[in-house]
Amino acid sequence: MPAINFAHVKFGKSDSCVTAFQRALISRGHRIPAGATGYYGDQTKAACAAFQRARGWSGSGADGLPGPQTFARLGFTDSRADSGSKSGRVSSPVPGRSVTYPYGVRNSRYAAGFHTGDDYAAPTGTPVVAVLSGTIVWSNDNGGAYGKWLGLRADNGRDYVYCHLSAREVRTGTRVIAGQRLGRVGATGNVTGPHLHFEDRPRGGGYGNVRDPRW
Numbered sequence: 001m002p003a004i005n006f007a008h009v010k011f012g013k014s015d016s017c018v019t020a021f022q023r024a025l026i027s028r029g030h031r032i033p034a035g036a037t038g039y040y041g042d043q044t045k046a047a048c049a050a051f052q053r054a055r056g057w058s059g060s061g062a063d064g065l066p067g068p069q070t071f072a073r074l075g076f077t078d079s080r081a082d083s084g085s086k087s088g089r090v091s092s093p094v095p096g097r098s099v100t101y102p103y104g105v106r107n108s109r110y111a112a113g114f115h116t117g118d119d120y121a122a123p124t125g126t127p128v129v130a131v132l133s134g135t136i137v138w139s140n141d142n143g144g145a146y147g148k149w150l151g152l153r154a155d156n157g158r159d160y161v162y163c164h165l166s167a168r169e170v171r172t173g174t175r176v177i178a179g180q181r182l183g184r185v186g187a188t189g190n191v192t193g194p195h196l197h198f199e200d201r202p203r204g205g206g207y208g209n210v211r212d213p214r215w
């Protein structure tokens, strides 16, 4: 089975993993007018949605954004998950869950004008874990629109922000190791349903000072 990095196949992104994904859709008869350009835009989204509908999926299962089932049915395995198991790397801040609404989507309902993190939809109570070892630099209920939240200052120098939690299980100043449980998915703050909103900021960075999350 070919391996691609699932985290690189996101709406609005350009990546060689997107090219492989597009070729797989095209080879199954789902037309992308511009071809396998490596850019995940509306054409790829439409082809992906057609592939998903052809599987009999509907609703969020046919939204044109690939999840584990879509990748599996296209014959892909996750290269990051593979390398993760070898190195002890944490492949998701919500173990077993992948991004359901990606970083960077433009939307005027956000003050920054775009989605400032990756969302991982999961039932309330699902554990969230440290993606890297580091120190908790805040953990409180004062996130406003972000509800109960905490910040992990990781050993790579980045601040990872965990939002909308139902429970926080670490205090400010706590040293944590990669994979350690930090709290639970919830729906606190300004949300429509339970999910983790996960941001990647430079050390001390504020709202909107973010990059596409990676670690």
Ligand SMILES: [Zn+2]
Residues within 6 Å of the ligand: 115, 116, 117, 118, 119, 196, 197, 198
């Ligand atoms: Zn979000």
